[in-house]
Amino acid sequence: MAKQSDQVHAPVGGRLFTPMFFGLGLLVLVAGFFLFNRFVFGLGSVTNLSDGYPWGIWIAIDLVVGTALGCAGYAVALLVYILNRGEYHPLVRPALLASLFGYALGGAAVMIDLGRYWQGYNMFLPWLSQYNSVMLETALCIAAYITVLMVEFSPVFLERLGMKNIRRRLDKVLFIFIGLGVLLPTMHQSSMGTILVVLGHQLSPLWQTQLLPLLFLTSALFMGFAIVVFEAVLASVGFRRPMEAFILNKLSTVMAWLLLGFVVVRIADLLFRGDIVLAFRANLDALMFWVEIALHVTALVLLWPRRIPASPRRMFLSASTMLAAGAVYRINCYLVGYHPGDGWNYFPSVGEIMVTVGIFALEIMLYLVFVKRLPVLHTVDRAYREEHAAQAREGGAAAVGQAT
Amino acid sequence: MHAEPAGFGAAEGADRIGDLDSYRNALGGLTRRQFLKYCTGVAATLGLSPELGVRIANAAVSGARPPVIWISAQECTGCTEGLLRSYHPTLETLILDQISLDYHETLCAGAGHQAESFREQSVEANWGNYLLVVDGAIPTKDGGIYCQIAGKTVLDTVVRLADGARAIIAMGSCAAWGGIPSSGPNPTGATPVHEVLADKTVVNIPGCPPNPYNFLSTVLHFVAFGSLPALDSKNRPRFAYGRLIHENCERRPHFDAGRFAREFGDEGHRQGWCLYYLGCKGPETWANCPAIGFNDGGSGSWPVGTGHPCFGCTEQGVGFTKSIHSLASLQTVTPPTAFPRVVEEQGGADPAAIAVASGIVGAAVGAGAVLASRLGKHGPTPERPPEDAK
Helix, strand or coil: CHHHHCCCECCCCCCCCCHHHHHHHHHHHHHHHHHHHHHHHCHHHHCCCCCCCCCCHHHHHHHHHHHHHCCHHHHHHHHHHHCCCHHHHHHHHHHHHHHHHHHHHHHHHHHHHCCCHHHHHHHHCHHHCCCCCHHHHHHHHHHHHHHHHHHHHHHHHHHHHCCHHHHHHHHHHHHHHHHHHHHHHHHHHHHHHHHHHHHHHHECCCCCCCCHHHHHHHHHHHHHHHHHHHHHHHHHHHCCCCCCHHHHHHHHHHHHHHHHHHHHHHHHHHHHHCHHHHHHCCCHHHHHHHHHHHHHHHHHHHHCCCCCCCCHHHHHHHHHHHHHHHHHHHHHHHHHCECCCCCECCCCCHHHHHHHHHHHHHHHHHHHHHHHHCCCCECCCHHHHHHHHHHHHHHHHHHHHHHC | CCCCCCCCCCCCCCCCCCCHHHHHHHHCCCCHHHHHHHHHHHHHHCCCCCCHHHHHHHHHCCCCCCEEEEEECECCCHHHHHHHCCECCEHHHHHHHHCEEEEECCCCCCCHHHHHHHHHHHHHHCCCCEEEEEECEEECHHHHCCCEECCEEHHHHHHHHHHCEEEEEEEHHHHHHCHHHHCCCCCCCEECHHHHCCCCCEEEECCCCCCHHHHHHHHHHHHHHCCCCCECCCCCEHHHHCCEHHHHCCCHHHHHHCCECCCCCCHHHHCCCECHHHCCCHHHCECCHHHHCCCCCCCCCCHHHHCCCCCCCCCCCCCCCCCCCCCCCCCCCCCCCCCCCCCCCECCCCHHHHHHHHHHHHHHHHHHHHHHHHHHHHCCCCCCCCHHHC
């Protein structure tokens, strides 16, 4: 464990202003144009939001899916610090980075989506809070977690700036923040399900269940793990680095069991309630339900642990299928299965879509800047390679033993 | 109708409540309060002022209970069965305390010669004063031989008894307009009572069975005021048959809004929408079924309330004549071909937005596929655990 904690991280370096960087920047500018309209002329000028659909993709995708992608830090911290599985430590910093972006931009999306955003600060004033509101709980929890993430990630900045004294002092209290960093997402990721429980019959029985908090928490965990794998594969391809294939493979086993649990609970709940019949109607709800289930099952099949460790292609495919599955589940819960009453329809406007695209583009741009200029990824030197190989030999035997 | 008959124990005035307490035995086990409430209820059913309930109460306990002779012709006893299920008053209160039911083939305590001779005694003693109720159609073909009681045709019996009756009530659709027995080919020449007794006023209370309260209210009106309630052109009491079922139907708003069940068990049927297109005869049938319901079951306890279209049992030329599923001929409003929408659709997909969204999903899947294929070919190979580990 000690060795892994001393893991040396370094900036990847390289050119910052690549064609891809400018492409992403263009998307961010387009989003900026629509956001300008939104703030000058109001929500109605850009979005298709209505009294029936007071939230759209800015909440369903930017916040609900975005923060699930941001659960990388949560999932890995849970594994490394709570379950004390130190071998996953090389994944912590990139995971925290993904979390920081996912959550910060999710929080930004909420502020963009607030009709009277200039009153948004009121939710932080205890004497104005509505303590029975599950949305307040979620909002405060997310805000707190963004702060915690910044503290958790701050060693990266401190290392870069060479502030060793502060770093040392921070290390002494960091465990508190790590603890909070696991507690808070457990709270608000399940609360995102509770928000829907409160909606009652407005949510189709295909999704409405008392188990929503559990399902949301589970899906946040496996989406968090999946984004770690997804990012690691992309980083190794993009920056031509060796892949943490062995660690990632072990992680896949954890994900497979989580995903299996999710699918079993999801289907058993529908069977128990008898609402599975709704899945055999000819409508959008049923179609999207089957898309969701098909993605989950496909991901599960791709993931299922076997004797031979998975190829990078298989890992990439399973991780991206899993991300798609989780995203579709969340969009189904927040938009497709949500029926506010007869006559209301919603499909995002071009403006809404472009803002969402812009936010994700910004996320990728910032990621590139951070890993190129800050010590996020671990160094790939000879010592690391040797240690890594030894660890693969030891753990490999155990892993293969488990799988068989 | 008989010219202003003096009522049986007609009340002297609405302002005086008689000495009801001394008639405790006459109240059918009800307390004084319950009894007055019941009489007020009867007044309400008749569409009369509640004050008149007092007169009804006085009349009901006046002691001079009107004798009633009930003759059953070609019928199924459904009308009597319906009457047995009345609860305000119960049948025993009616026949033991309010009227003197001297002859009824189903409810007689005696039988055979005993019953017949008691009827003859009562008719003789009350000639000109009794109430004659007939349920069932009267067969007239071949001299009426198709329905005989005690060796006499019911045709002869009814004609004879009608001469001494103060009022005549035809109970049920068979008696009122022929009903089932008169439907083609009508082998017995079944005829409604008013055709057999063409020179007399016959109050028609059609229905299959009629609501017992329509009968009871008519009888009690007669007992209380000594006269029959207002009748329409077909001699039906206006208080019960003055409105189309369609007018008071609880599903009427669905008719007006264009929400129809199109077949049994479809979405509209399960939603409780209008049954017009299933052949509901409510728009051409005059009766108070939706207003008072059946069997004291509360609102909705009538055929349309339970999801079955009305088949027009009270209406001559509709019930047992028209096909159950043929459309009613609308007597009031014809539904328009187009209705205003109940819900205005709002929002929806802009084609450009769909194109952008599909483009993004397509691009993501495409990029993923390209990347996946590259990973297979040129990607870094995973560090496998050594072979000996297996």
